[in-house]
Amino acid sequence: MxxxxxxxxxxxxxxxxxxxxxxxxxxxxxxxxxxxxxxxxxxxxxxxxxxxxxxxxxxxxxxxxxxxxxxxxxxxxxxxxxxxxxxxxxxxxxxxxxxxxxxxxxxxxxxxxxQLDTPERGFAFRTDGPLDMRLDPTSDFTAADLLATWDEKKLADTIYLYGEERKSRQIARRIVERRQRQPIETTTDLANLVAQVLPQSFKARAKIHPATRTFQALRIAVNQxxxxxxxxxxxxxxxxxxxxxxxxxxxxxxxxxxxxxxxxxxxxxxxxxxxxxxxxxxxxxxxxxxxxxxxxxxxxxxxxxxxxxxxxxxxxx
Ligand SMILES: C[S@@+](CC[C@H](N)C(=O)[O-])C[C@H]1O[C@@H](n2cnc3c(N)ncnc32)[C@H](O)[C@@H]1O
Structure with a gap:
């Protein structure tokens, strides 16, 4: 094996x-x-x-x-x-x-x-881990850094362009509202936040987890x-x-x-x-x-x- x-x-x-x-x-x-x-x-x-x-x-x-x-x-x-x-x-x-x-x-x-299956790498929304997502763990910019520092427009554009997520603006707004109260640090934290933004009708129709597109976008952005x-x-x-x-x-x-x-x-x-x-x-x-x-x-x-x-x-x- x-x-x-x-x-x-x-x-x-x-x-x-x-x-x-x-x-x-x-x-x-x-x-x-x-x-x-x-x-x-x-x-x-x-x-x-x-x-x-x-x-x-x-x-x-x-x-x-x-x-x-x-x-x-x-x-x-x-x-x-x-x-x-x-x-x-x-x-x-x-x-x-x-x-x-x-x-x-x-x-x-x-x-x-x-990489996907190791929760500590932070790529997966189904398991709890830090919001890391770096392919190279020695580089110095994680998904948590991105979520903490990028402005709402840049977040929305990234989630839209790299995740092809239609609700990108609402997700970006929710991220910014949430981080003003408390940093977003874990994968489940982010996955739950995204799931709350998407309407029930969308979730019922979708074949994929509601956070799939947002996670894809962040991973692409973190690793350029x-x-x-x-x-x-x-x-x-x-x-x-x-x-x-x-x-x-x-x-x-x-x-x-x-x-x-x-x-x-x-x-x-x-x-x-x-x-x-x-x-x-x-x-x-x-x-x-x-x-x-x-x-x-x-x-x-x-x-x-x-x-x-x-x-x-x-x-x-
Ligand atoms: C799908 S896996 C490759 C699996 C491999 N072909 C095998 O048979 O085991 C993709 C790999 O590419 C690496 N990778 C992705 N983007 C990279 C980049 N820009 N530079 C170097 N490695 C990269 C990832 O770290 C990962 O290990």
């Missing part, structure tokens, strides 16, 4: 799309527990290598322990380098670790099951998830060898839209080229690949996953 309980999503589809081969060089920009990375590493032996990044030091530890459960003929201890960093710095880390160009790069965005993804994607393309492949799994429409538009701009899809840039990608997935019913049944958290894949087509950066 693996101590870090995260099932890699769309694993067979990722391998089929990337086609890792012996001797190649790969980047896993979101290592997590190393589920995808282990499968890649096995296919890269002998002589292949993988650079794995994660903002969360627990993920680095878990992936290291997981790789060590395999014999050296399956995963050689010299075949991987793991670094705790945000993927927005991936060029710097690839250079520092003496990787030049990659044959394949994977982003499996968002949070892992252990969208900005960092936008910064990382062009770096990833520049680090791909011609013919190398870039695979991105996203879990909500905001991330997926960024990936889709980026792929389109870099491939000239529909005349949609980035103005003066040479085209660097060919899209391999006209429509995103989604999990089969069996995978969703075995792993309900995979249900919103969308995989997009593109291939590097020219040598210039």
């Amino acid at each position: 693996r101590p870090y309980n995260h099932k890699p999503v769309l694993l067979a589809e990722v391998l089929a799309a990337l086609q890792p081969a012996p001797g190649q060089s790969y980047l896993d920009a979101t290592l997590g527990g190393g589920g995808h990375a282990a499968a890649l590493l096995k296919a890269l032996q002998p002589n292949g290598k993988l650079l794995g990044l994660d903002a969360d030091p627990n993920a680095i530890q878990a992936a290291t322990a997981y790789f060590q459960t395999f014999g050296p003929e399956e995963i050689s201890p010299n075949s991987y380098t793991l670094c705790q960093t945000n993927f927005q710095h991936l060029t710097k880390w690839a250079k520092a670790q003496e990787f030049e160009l990659f044959d394949g790069i994977l982003f499996d965005l968002g949070v892992s099951s252990p 998830e969208l900005e960092r993804l936008e910064r990382a994607l062009p770096q990833a393309v520049a680090l791909l060898r011609p013919g190398g492949k870039l695979a991105v799994i996203s879990f909500h429409s905001l991330e997926d839209r960024i990936v889709k538009l980026f792929f389109r701009a870099e491939s000239g899809y529909g005349g949609n080229e980035a103005s003066d840039q040479p085209l660097r990608l060919r899209i391999l997935t006209k429509k995103p690949i989604q999990p089969q019913a069996e995978e969703i049944q075995a792993n309900p958290r995979s249900r919103s996953a969308k995989l997009r894949v593109a291939e590097r087509i020219c040598a210039e950066n």
